[in-house]
Amino acid sequence: MNEFIEKNERFLRLCCNVARFSGLFLIAFAAFILIPILWLGVFCDGSFVAHSTEIIQTLPRVVLRIVFPAFLLLGIEQLIRCLIDINFKPNWILRFGDKIIYLYAIILLINFIYTTMYINKMIYPSTHNISYVLSIFLPSAIFTFFKILLWICIGLVLRRIVPIIEESKALV
Secondary structure (H helix, E strand, O other): HHHHHHHHHHHHHHHHHHHHHHHHHHHHHHHHHHHHHHHHHHOOOOOOOOHHHHHHHHHHHHHHHHHHHHHHHOOOOOHHHHHHOOOOOOHHHHHHHHHHHHHHHHHHHHHHHHHHHHHHHHHOOOOOOOOHHHHHHHHHHHHHHHHHHHHHHHHHHHHHHHHHHHHHHHOO
16 A cells, blocks of 8 residues: 555545645635625624525535535545655544545435425425335435445445554655
8 A cells, every 4th residue: 555655645645635625615605605694694684584595595505515515525634644644633624534424324314305305395285195205215215224334334434444554654
């Protein structure tokens, strides 16, 4: 493994820099999206309740599609840096990466339940028919189940691989 790292160190450093830039860019982009929404809701007309629907609809999308991938990219950056640099100590993202991934899996489950219970009830008011279950609910439930299972497996692997990398660096 050390031979592979030494052979591809330049490429790994490039990947590390791209992951860091992309992760920080996504966090800045999420702030660019959320700050105006919160600013309008709190300070413009003083009625946070009037803008609560925009906040409730935007926040899960931003967290699921922008913030979590940003933390994932920053974790990948730290994992690559941990492999390349012997003196690098893992930051909190890499140390608590498995817990971040488990939190993401819980958020995915909550988002699925919310979408199934509330949003689909507005679109399909009579959800008692079999066509709704077969065409909308069942494929979405299967896809969400496997996505959550995949993220939990990634979290379990990450929990076990970080101590192995740190121990192998201590032996060198």
